[in-house]
Amino acid sequence: MSVFAGPIQELVDELGRLPGIGPKSAQRIAFHILEVPKEEAVRLATAISGVKDRIRLCERCFNVGEAALCAVCSDSRRDSSIVCVVEDPRDIVAVERTREFHGTYHVLGGALNPIEGVGPDQLRVRDLLGRLEPEGVAEVIICTNPNLEGEATAMYLARLLGPLGTKVTRIASGLPVGGDLEYADELTLGRALVGRRQMAT
Amino acid sequence: MAPPVITSILSLELESFRNLDSVVLRPSSNGLTVIKGDNGVGKTSLLEAVVYCSTLRSFRGVAKEAVISNGKAQASLHCVLLHGSRTVDVSVDITLSRRDRVQRNGQRVDNGRDLLEVLQTTLFTPDDLELAKGSPSLRRGLLDDVIAAASPRLGAELASLDRILRQRNALLRQLGGRLRTDDMATLNIWDERLAETGEIISTARANLLEALVPLARRAFAALAPGAGTLELFYLPSYKGSLAAALKESRDDDLRRQLTTVGPQRDDVGISAGGLDARSRLSQGRQRCVALALRLASHEYLTAATGVQPVLLLDDAFSELDEKTARSLVNELPTGQALLTTAGSLPPGSEPDLVFSLVDGVIS
Ligand SMILES: [Zn+2]
Numbered sequence: 001m002s003v004f005a006g007p008i009q010e011l012v013d014e015l016g017r018l019p020g021i022g023p024k025s026a027q028r029i030a031f032h033i034l035e036v037p038k039e040e041a042v043r044l045a046t047a048i049s050g051v052k053d054r055i056r057l058c059e060r061c062f063n064v065g066e067a068a069l070c071a072v073c074s075d076s077r078r079d080s081s082i083v084c085v086v087e088d089p090r091d092i093v094a095v096e097r098t099r100e101f102h103g104t105y106h107v108l109g110g111a112l113n114p115i116e117g118v119g120p121d122q123l124r125v126r127d128l129l130g131r132l133e134p135e136g137v138a139e140v141i142i143c144t145n146p147n148l149e150g151e152a153t154a155m156y157l158a159r160l161l162g163p164l165g166t167k168v169t170r171i172a173s174g175l176p177v178g179g180d181l182e183y184a185d186e187l188t189l190g191r192a193l194v195g196r197r198q199m200a201t
Numbered sequence: 202m203a204p205p206v207i208t209s210i211l212s213l214e215l216e217s218f219r220n221l222d223s224v225v226l227r228p229s230s231n232g233l234t235v236i237k238g239d240n241g242v243g244k245t246s247l248l249e250a251v252v253y254c255s256t257l258r259s260f261r262g263v264a265k266e267a268v269i270s271n272g273k274a275q276a277s278l279h280c281v282l283l284h285g286s287r288t289v290d291v292s293v294d295i296t297l298s299r300r301d302r303v304q305r306n307g308q309r310v311d312n313g314r315d316l317l318e319v320l321q322t323t324l325f326t327p328d329d330l331e332l333a334k335g336s337p338s339l340r341r342g343l344l345d346d347v348i349a350a351a352s353p354r355l356g357a358e359l360a361s362l363d364r365i366l367r368q369r370n371a372l373l374r375q376l377g378g379r380l381r382t383d384d385m386a387t388l389n390i391w392d393e394r395l396a397e398t399g400e401i402i403s404t405a406r407a408n409l410l411e412a413l414v415p416l417a418r419r420a421f422a423a424l425a426p427g428a429g430t431l432e433l434f435y436l437p438s439y440k441g442s443l444a445a446a447l448k449e450s451r452d453d454d455l456r457r458q459l460t461t462v463g464p465q466r467d468d469v470g471i472s473a474g475g476l477d478a479r480s481r482l483s484q485g486r487q488r489c490v491a492l493a494l495r496l497a498s499h500e501y502l503t504a505a506t507g508v509q510p511v512l513l514l515d516d517a518f519s520e521l522d523e524k525t526a527r528s529l530v531n532e533l534p535t536g537q538a539l540l541t542t543a544g545s546l547p548p549g550s551e552p553d554l555v556f557s558l559v560d561g562v563i564s
Contacts, residue, residue, distance in 0.1 A: 012233035052559060055210075076337075076460065095257070096400035112368070112387060112390070113368070114368050114371035114387075114391075115207075115367055115368055115371045117375070119372075119375070119384075119387060120383065120386070120387060121383075129545060148361055148364050148365065148394070151394070152368075152390050152394060153391050155388045155393065155394075156387060159386060159389070159390070160386065186353035186354050186356070186357055187353075187354060187358075187361075189354075190352070190353065190354025191354065192356070194354070
């Protein structure tokens, strides 16, 4: 249903296709753009086309970057013998923020999810296998999400990589530190109670 | 053990809810309140409103719009209840287009959990007859509801089991009956997850059933004294470990593109006096079985959570003879109970309060 003049409706339709933006928000953003100075709107348009023109996926790890190799892969100080496997490039940002990890990454592009039609062939599993020998990978840390699909993917990779002689580890999951216990979900807190351990006395 | 926290409804106001224009119900805060009325006057709607104040859903399995009176834009519920020694004020506005507006003591709440915390109900409806004679999914559902209410952790495992099954069945459909070596690895993973979570659920259900047996047996003996001992037993769809059973049924599963063993195929066997409840008991006895199961889960949850839910019995006397109906009234646990009936009260029963619902007016 077209309510607005052609170009506005086009913008509303395009915005409405973005994740997390409903029809009401799409309208609000479209009219906001209509009202701001032209330079501001052009800056947004340039940023959008720039991201498509200049950003590409890293040939090695499939992180986002501006060159054939991403910033991590092209950094010679990073330890290429240890690879952290994540579902999504945004997860790299989260791990980088810890400053605890000095190896390299591998972006799978999702997790095993038959309902969504995602199997190993839809993930970058073969590319990961192809990196093990040439890069001398000694340890793979599986950093997929702590949900059902992420855990299934972790198990799949562990079974696949284990026999090849690569050490496979999984990040521990548990209660958020520095947060309040009252905000922990039932499953995390419940499992933490079931899996309690004796303290040194 | 400390006595349970008693929940009871002090007053319930309904506006434009179903065919009830404007009604106030003030049940007895402890003991039995009976609501009499002909069929179709809206007795069930009163109980539906109580459950809505607890779960923000209709127990009749309809969209929320269905509870709004024809031609009205919104229905409103206002419930004052006692939770232990606290008075809690719950108000819910149900509107056609927007989300429900829910307030607890004047504070807006977004999460249904905030209501469940203060108001829990045990509901018996005439459809519960199917617990005794219907498909296994209803009996599993009864156990799962009690498990989730007693343990949020196991409730999350139940949700997880459901998702694992959907993932595994989706994979089986994609495989189309053939298993290539590459796919074997992924199917193994889902089998492993299913075996792990499935065993947790099967064990939880079997343990719960064991705890329910003495409670249900006592209730059944009171309701149907001549019917012999009630037996409840968990019937797993597999023998031994679920992991081994999944391996064994793999060819079958691949061919049928469906998971054929696991907790989703388990059942609860019921018999009384050695007679199978599904096929050999009279409908009256089957009703007693269903009532006994509900009363047992009510009692179990009260002990397990330390909170006594409000007991709601919709049209509970239907198809019961006078003696059984009287036993039901006498067998009710302490705490608040609301019972609706289209007929008369069994002689000799003494409810704390009796109302009549006629033409949308309670008197
Ligand atoms: Zn890279």
